[in-house]
Amino acid sequence: MELRHLSAFITVAEEGSFTRAGERLHLVQSAVSAAVRNLERELGVTLFERTTHVVELTDTGRLLLAEARRTLSAAESMRGVVDQLHGGLRGTVRLGVMQSHRPPWISIPRLLAGFREEYPDVRVELRCGASAAHARDLREGRLDLAFVALPAGAARSLTLTPIASQIMRLACPSGHRLAGRDSVELHELAEETFADSPADWGSRIRVDRAFEAAGVERTVHYEVGDMASIVDFVHYGLAVAILPPSVVDPAADVRLVTIREHAPSFATSIATPADRELTPAAGTLLDAIRHTAAAERRDSALPLSRGDLT
Missing domain, CATH: 3.40.190.10 (Periplasmic binding protein-like II)
Structure with missing residues (x-):
């Protein structure tokens, strides 16, 4: 089994295309196709379902992809050790x-x-x-x-x-009903409109889990892919947010309020x-x-x- 065949298999799986895999590997498409066919022949399996428009992993291909990546990673580790032995x-x-x-x-x-x-x-x-x-x-x-x-x-x-790590705090406009408070509890925020990051961001996952632990449902009306923009949504009174203090510019017209229980940490x-x-x-x-x-x-x-x- 040749490592270049494994590399071609992995790249086609990631790109979903023999053409794009060839571009990434700086090979012509026929060379990539041949490498994958050789690997399939050696293993006695079909790795991809090929149609005119789509290249998809078979069930066997999905199972073998993780092993192929581990094998290449081990080979790279061996190369790295040899490089160190040769002085770099x-x-x-x-x-x-x-x-x-x-x-x-x-x-x-x-x-x-x-x-x-x-x-x-x-x-x-x-x-x-x-x-x-x-x-x-x-x-x-x-x-x-x-x-x-x-x-x-x-x-x-x-x-x-x-x-x-930082303890996250409620960020609200300076004129908000909670802006003058020293602290709040999550159940007091159930009716608020929130700005937050997308659902797969770590900060969002932590905040969602904090509300779940407190048994509180909330509404995220604005999903924003930039922490600074979330602060702007708060600044202009469109929403409140729960943020790490380090992302809030002290010059912004935004109040940070401590959360008493179930405060998430960033x-x-x-x-x-x-x-x-x-x-x-x-x-x-x-x-x-x-x-x-x-x-x-x-x-x-x-x-x-x-x-x-x-």
Whole structure:
């Protein structure tokens, strides 16, 4: 079984097209098709249902895809070890970052600039997206590491290393009926109109679970894919929101009110797959992230967390 055949199989599965897979692998379509046919012949199975317009995995193909990814990952780890023995760290690391909100106390551009200076032969590919999507891509082998804001219960088959945590608070316009309060309970917010992030974002998952734990239903009228825009919706009186304090500009005309019970925490972690070893390059970047987060947290004089990191 050749690794290039596995690579072709995985790429066709991800692209849903032999043509797009060829473009991604810098191969002609016929070469990709031949690689997949050779793999099917060797395994004695059909991996794809092919029609004029659609290429879909068979049930067998879906079962074998995860194993193919694990096999390629193991091969990459072996290459990384050999590279280290020859005096240099090389390879590609696929890093997931959260959409539109950087993790507290860590600057990803500064982190990557320092990492590139020390390891110039390691390429870091950034994938921007939601925490739930990153979790899925980590499990399926499309990412090596990812920043996520998931509770542990939503992080099946992943290892979470805590980076930072904040207790989320109610954000409301300065003229809102609750703006003058020191604290509120979630049941007092049942009739409010909320702005929040999409359902697969880690922050939204945590807030939804807090309301479920409190036995309170709420209405999310505005789904916004940008934390700063959520603050603007609050500022202009269109909605209230539950947000990490760090995303609210002190100059904004927005009040932050403490939530007394069931207050969700915005806990940022770096997630890795629990069922496979990291490549040397990915492991080295993980160590750099841990070191950088600890240093920036120490410089900020803020604690790792308040509240539950799970």
